[in-house]
Amino acid sequence: MAQDLYCWRCDRVVPMLTEPEWERMAPALDEAVAEVQRYRVSTASSLQTALARPHGRGALKLYYRMTGQLETKPDAIRHHRLSLYGPPCAHCGKPLRTPRASHCAACGAMRAEAAVE
Ligand SMILES: [Zn+2]
Ligand SMILES: [Zn+2]
Numbered sequence: 001m002a003q004d005l006y007c008w009r010c011d012r013v014v015p016m017l018t019e020p021e022w023e024r025m026a027p028a029l030d031e032a033v034a035e036v037q038r039y040r041v042s043t044a045s046s047l048q049t050a051l052a053r054p055h056g057r058g059a060l061k062l063y064y065r066m067t068g069q070l071e072t073k074p075d076a077i078r079h080h081r082l083s084l085y086g087p088p089c090a091h092c093g094k095p096l097r098t099p100r101a102s103h104c105a106a107c108g109a110m111r112a113e114a115a116v117e
Contacts, residue, residue, distance in 0.1 A: 002018065002021060002066055002082075003016050031058055059074045086101050
C-alpha cells in the first residue's frame with residue numbers, strides 16, 4: 001500500500017509508492033516518456049510543446065488505481081517513491097530528504113538514529 005508522506009517538491013502530503021508498486025509503475029512512466037518522444041518526432045515540436053500536451057495517461061490511471069489520488073503530471077509520480085526518502089524526523093515528522101540525510105531539512109534536528117551505517 002502506498003504511504004502518505006510529505007513531498008518536498010510538491011510541498012504537500014502525497015501517496016508515496018512502495019517498491020512492489022513502483023515495479024508496476026516504472027514501465028508506465030517509461031511509456032509516458034516514449035509518448036512524448038513519438039509526438040516530438042512526428043510533429044517536429046519542441047520538448048516544451050510536447051510536454052504541455054496530455055501524456056502518460058497510463059501512468060496517471062495506474063497511480064489513481066493504486067492510491068485513489070488524481071495526479072495530472074507523470075513527472076510528479078516519478079519522485080513519489082517511498083525509497084527515495086528517509087525516515088520521518090523524530091522532531092517534526094517530515095521525512096528526511098534522502099535515506100542518508102544526517103539532519104532534517106525542515107527543522108534542522110539531527111537524525112535520531114545517527115550512525116546507523
Ligand atoms: Zn511530489
Ligand atoms: Zn524535522
